[in-house]
Amino acid sequence: MKFITATILTVLLAFIAGILSFSPWWGFAITSFLVAILVHQKGWKAFLSGFLGLFLLWAGLAWWIDMQNNSLLSSKIAAILPLGGNSVLLILVTGFVGGLVSGLAAITGSYLRVSSHK
Amino acid sequence: MRIVPFLVSAVATAGLVYALNRPLGSLPMAAGKFLSPQYGFWQNAEPASKSFDEELSFSGLKGKAEVYFDDRLVPHVFAENDEDLYFIQGYLHAKFRLFQMDLQTRAAAGRASEFAGAKAINFDKEQRRLGMVFAAENALKEIEKDPVSKAAFDAYTSGINAYIGSLREADIPIEYKLMNVKPEKWSNLRSALLLKMMAKMLSSGTEHDLAYTNAKAVFMPEELNKLYPQVPDSLLPIVPKGTVFEKPAIIPVQPASADSLYFGKKDTVSVKEISRPNENNGSNNWVVSGSKTQSGAPILCNDPHLEMSLPSIWYEIQLQTPVSNAYGVSIPGAPFIIIGFNDSIAWGVTNSQRDVKDYYEIRFKDKTRKEYWFNNQWTAARLQVEEIKVKGGAVVFDTVAYTVYGPVMYDESFQGTDSSGRGRNLALRWTAHDPSNEGFTFYKLNRAKNYDDYVNAIATFQCPGQNFVFASKNGDIALWQQGKFPARWKGQGLYVMPGEDSSYMWQGFIPQPENPHAKNPERGYLQSGNQRPADSAYPYFIPGTYLTARAITIDNKLAAMTSITPADMMKLQNDYFNTTAEDVRPLLMRYVQMDELNATDKKYLDLIKKWDLNASADSKEQTIYNHWWGMVTYGIWYYYANGLDSLTRAKMVKPTDQTILEMIIKDSSCLNVKLKGKTVKWNIVTSSLKVTSGFFELRLKKGNGLEWYKTNHPAIYHIADASRNSLLPFARTKLHIGGNNDIINAVKGSHGPSWRMIVHMTTPTEAYAVYPGGQSGNPGSKFYDSFVDKWVEGQYNKLWFMREGDKTDKNVKWVMKFKKG
Numbered sequence: 001m002k003f004i005t006a007t008i009l010t011v012l013l014a015f016i017a018g019i020l021s022f023s024p025w026w027g028f029a030i031t032s033f034l035v036a037i038l039v040h041q042k043g044w045k046a047f048l049s050g051f052l053g054l055f056l057l058w059a060g061l062a063w064w065i066d067m068q069n070n071s072l073l074s075s076k077i078a079a080i081l082p083l084g085g086n087s088v089l090l091i092l093v094t095g096f097v098g099g100l101v102s103g104l105a106a107i108t109g110s111y112l113r114v115s116s117h118k
Numbered sequence: 119m120r121i122v123p124f125l126v127s128a129v130a131t132a133g134l135v136y137a138l139n140r141p142l143g144s145l146p147m148a149a150g151k152f153l154s155p156q157y158g159f160w161q162n163a164e165p166a167s168k169s170f171d172e173e174l175s176f177s178g179l180k181g182k183a184e185v186y187f188d189d190r191l192v193p194h195v196f197a198e199n200d201e202d203l204y205f206i207q208g209y210l211h212a213k214f215r216l217f218q219m220d221l222q223t224r225a226a227a228g229r230a231s232e233f234a235g236a237k238a239i240n241f242d243k244e245q246r247r248l249g250m251v252f253a254a255e256n257a258l259k260e261i262e263k264d265p266v267s268k269a270a271f272d273a274y275t276s277g278i279n280a281y282i283g284s285l286r287e288a289d290i291p292i293e294y295k296l297m298n299v300k301p302e303k304w305s306n307l308r309s310a311l312l313l314k315m316m317a318k319m320l321s322s323g324t325e326h327d328l329a330y331t332n333a334k335a336v337f338m339p340e341e342l343n344k345l346y347p348q349v350p351d352s353l354l355p356i357v358p359k360g361t362v363f364e365k366p367a368i369i370p371v372q373p374a375s376a377d378s379l380y381f382g383k384k385d386t387v388s389v390k391e392i393s394r395p396n397e398n399n400g401s402n403n404w405v406v407s408g409s410k411t412q413s414g415a416p417i418l419c420n421d422p423h424l425e426m427s428l429p430s431i432w433y434e435i436q437l438q439t440p441v442s443n444a445y446g447v448s449i450p451g452a453p454f455i456i457i458g459f460n461d462s463i464a465w466g467v468t469n470s471q472r473d474v475k476d477y478y479e480i481r482f483k484d485k486t487r488k489e490y491w492f493n494n495q496w497t498a499a500r501l502q503v504e505e506i507k508v509k510g511g512a513v514v515f516d517t518v519a520y521t522v523y524g525p526v527m528y529d530e531s532f533q534g535t536d537s538s539g540r541g542r543n544l545a546l547r548w549t550a551h552d553p554s555n556e557g558f559t560f561y562k563l564n565r566a567k568n569y570d571d572y573v574n575a576i577a578t579f580q581c582p583g584q585n586f587v588f589a590s591k592n593g594d595i596a597l598w599q600q601g602k603f604p605a606r607w608k609g610q611g612l613y614v615m616p617g618e619d620s621s622y623m624w625q626g627f628i629p630q631p632e633n634p635h636a637k638n639p640e641r642g643y644l645q646s647g648n649q650r651p652a653d654s655a656y657p658y659f660i661p662g663t664y665l666t667a668r669a670i671t672i673d674n675k676l677a678a679m680t681s682i683t684p685a686d687m688m689k690l691q692n693d694y695f696n697t698t699a700e701d702v703r704p705l706l707m708r709y710v711q712m713d714e715l716n717a718t719d720k721k722y723l724d725l726i727k728k729w730d731l732n733a734s735a736d737s738k739e740q741t742i743y744n745h746w747w748g749m750v751t752y753g754i755w756y757y758y759a760n761g762l763d764s765l766t767r768a769k770m771v772k773p774t775d776q777t778i779l780e781m782i783i784k785d786s787s788c789l790n791v792k793l794k795g796k797t798v799k800w801n802i803v804t805s806s807l808k809v810t811s812g813f814f815e816l817r818l819k820k821g822n823g824l825e826w827y828k829t830n831h832p833a834i835y836h837i838a839d840a841s842r843n844s845l846l847p848f849a850r851t852k853l854h855i856g857g858n859n860d861i862i863n864a865v866k867g868s869h870g871p872s873w874r875m876i877v878h879m880t881t882p883t884e885a886y887a888v889y890p891g892g893q894s895g896n897p898g899s900k901f902y903d904s905f906v907d908k909w910v911e912g913q914y915n916k917l918w919f920m921r922e923g924d925k926t927d928k929n930v931k932w933v934m935k936f937k938k939g
Contacts, residue, residue, distance in 0.1 A: 018155075029131060066163065094153045094154075101131065108128045
């Protein structure tokens with residue numbers, strides 16, 4: 001239950017951070033960190049919530065945008081990056097990068113909660 | 119003891135964020151931000167079904183206005199007054215083309231290093247030393263002198279800034295994200311800079327002063343005349359042959375010292391020009407009167423040949439107020455319609471190719487360059503310190519000395535030191551530096567009703583000199599070569615001139631009414647294709663980089679046509695006939711030594727013999743001809759420049775194809791090669807064919823076809839992709855189209871017809887056009903390159919000249935409403 005709550009909160013707060021004009025692109029690292037403090041889970045579980053939350057958000061948003069754009073831009077960017085022009089790969093990479101930052105932020109939060117209790 | 123893992127993971131998180139905030143590999147963007155679907159490139163992926171409907175209010179507007187977009191995303195702007203009209207034009211330019219305007223005007227001002235880093239420093243220095251900002255500032259004063267002009271430019275600038283002000287970071291064009299740069303606010307000076315960019319493009323490469331100076335050092339005067347003649351034998355000038363010109367108002371006088379200090383001086387310069395404009399900048403335009411058309415109404419055609427970029431240099435638009443209504447293409451970064459038509463007239467432009475830029479040798483007192491010798495005394499130079507900001511590097515400073523002529527472009531501190539270590543100081547005299555308001559010509563043309571209005575509109579246009587073609591609904595046709603052109607004594611400005619006194623300065627300008635022009639000629643048509651504007655009867659000395667062949671093709675075709683329709687004109691704009699080859703082929707056939715050819719050589723010879731002379735996309739013959747004749751021209755030039763080392767030759771310029779062709783016609787002995795006093799067995803035509811056949815046999819063996827487009831490489835690159843490989847996915851390459859620079863359909867590599875327009879002066883006006891691009895500058899929009907395929911195929915869009923009553927027409931796809939707020 002905690003896992004699902006944490007993951008959903010991670011998604012929601014990261015999305016809100018992403019539409020706040022003053023927030024930098026990595027604003028979600030702070031919200032994922034906070035979620036891990038609020039909804040405490042053990043290290044690897046916190047990481048997984050954080051990772052999954054951002055992976056779902058970023059890959060999901062990218063997929064939604066890409067579908068409406070008929071992969072016009074993603075195929076070009078995937079050729080520049082270079083990912084062989086593969087839009088799906090680009091969506092996965094997008095999700096993975098967001099997930100990694102968020103997961104690390106979450107595990108940091110998880111460790112903080114543990115240390116503050118002792 | 120969770121403090122250690124906490125610190126480790128905290129550092130890891132911060133480290134990762136930091137790393138993702140840095141450039142990714144060779145690309146300067148911040149990787150994490152770039153990938154973020156809420157900040158990065160995903161935000162530029164425009165939904166295919168995106169609506170452009172919007173209601174906007176800006177305090178800078180005076181009243182209400184609407185923009186109606188058709189299905190090609192062409193805006194039809196209906197405003198209540200001029201200010202709102204140009205405010206909205208600025209807004210739309212910024213909305214759809216912000217990056218290109220920003221990049222181009224920064225590059226014009228010598229600020230490319232802000233985008234590209236250290237590799238652009240020399241480019242930037244040259245731009246500054248060319249006096250681009252100096253020129254723009256002089257133009258700005260002129261622009262702001264006239265209240266109507268100032269109001270239009272002010273409103274245009276406000277419109278751009280209104281858009282920039284409304285931009286969220288996530289919405290900035292994708293190129294900014296890739297390059298990690300921010301948009302910069304607009305100003306009237308930046309519009310002036312854009313017009314000076316055009317001046318540089320079209321009037322700074324139309325001279326060969328440095329190359330000719332080097333040729334003068336090794337060739338005798340009669341040889342120079344032969345290699346670089348002023349009037350080609352086969353010229354078909356803009357102003358019909360036989361036109362009687364008035365007595366010139368100015369007769370410039372050659373300085374007494376010219377024979378010794380100028381013509382007779384044998385001194386080379388080894389200056390290296392960094393960004394010389396492409397020699398294939400040019401264009402076609404022509405107009406036929408009602409006597410030659412099926413409808414009885416004139417038809418006007420124009421296709422400017424420029425670097426074809428994505429986004430395109432052109433943006434299609436209709437601009438209407440209760441008192442004016444014009445349609446055509448504009449250049450993002452400047453207000454008005456540059457090429458187009460209104461309810462009464464149509465107009466178009468080609469480049470004049472006239473030389474309006476000269477170099478003067480300056481003698482400085484010392485290395486500080488504070489004083490130079492002029493008219494028997496040391497004269498103070500104005501020293502301007504240029505500050506060049508470099509992305510990822512330290513600021514670079516450069517000091518430019520301004521003289522009575524203009525800026526010293528090359529000196530010891532920049533490109534001016536020759537191999538012997540001697541510094542040369544070359545000051546520029548260029549008409550683009552003179553105060554002028556070229557933009558206002560277009561303001562007036564947009565509103566012109568007849569021939570007199572047209573002449574009045576173009577009369578103040580100074581630089582770059584253009585051939586303005588004209589047609590009106592009342593049946594007039596005309597063509598004026600318009601610009602501010604120095605009245606030169608014969609030979610003045612062909613070479614670097616002595617700058618130590620005023621005797622070599624320009625003595626005046628050709629009075630505007632004496633510019634070459636023609637109106638309603640009996641033959642019923644007028645044309646220009648970058649040829650010399652008039653034959654030798656024109657009373658002024660007018661050097662330039664003219665091209666003869668294309669205009670001959672146009673003239674021949676137009677002369678033969680009757681009962682012309684717009685469809686005929688479409689065919690003509692896409693014509694592939696190779697006039698040079700028509701003249702060259704008989705010479706190749708006559709001088710090739712048949713008994714020296716083997717079977718393979720004969721196979722290629724046969725193809726040329728049977729060729730229909732069209733340089734179409736799949737023509738193998740054009741490829742073979744291009745190689746064979748190219749070898750012949752180089753062979754003759756190298757042999758002519760025999761005894762000169764390749765470095766010396768490289769500092770000169772090869773005579774034009776037209777000149778070499780006429781050299782062979784006059785005296786074929788130039789085809790024979792002598793080595794150590796003995797004539798070599800194979801002449802240049804034969805040996806060139808043998809090399810060509812060997813070359814293509816090898817190519818065929820490798821499995822590469824001989825189709826012309828595989829050699830010509832027609833392509834349209836992204837505007838910021840100077841290297842032509844970093845943003846290839848934003849380009850359109852391997853286009854299946856023929857042509858060449860001396861062919862009417864002048865596609866040569868990434869150069870070619872950047873806008874093809876045909877206007878039939880019927881009521882209502884019937885117009886067709888196409889450009890190799892699309893209305894949106896966003897590579898993530900389906901409108902980014904939506905006209906390219908049509909352009910390749912030689913098809914056209916029928917232009918919708920929207921009327922007040924069409925606001926509910928089915929052609930209207932989206933409406934953008936503007937009001938004061």
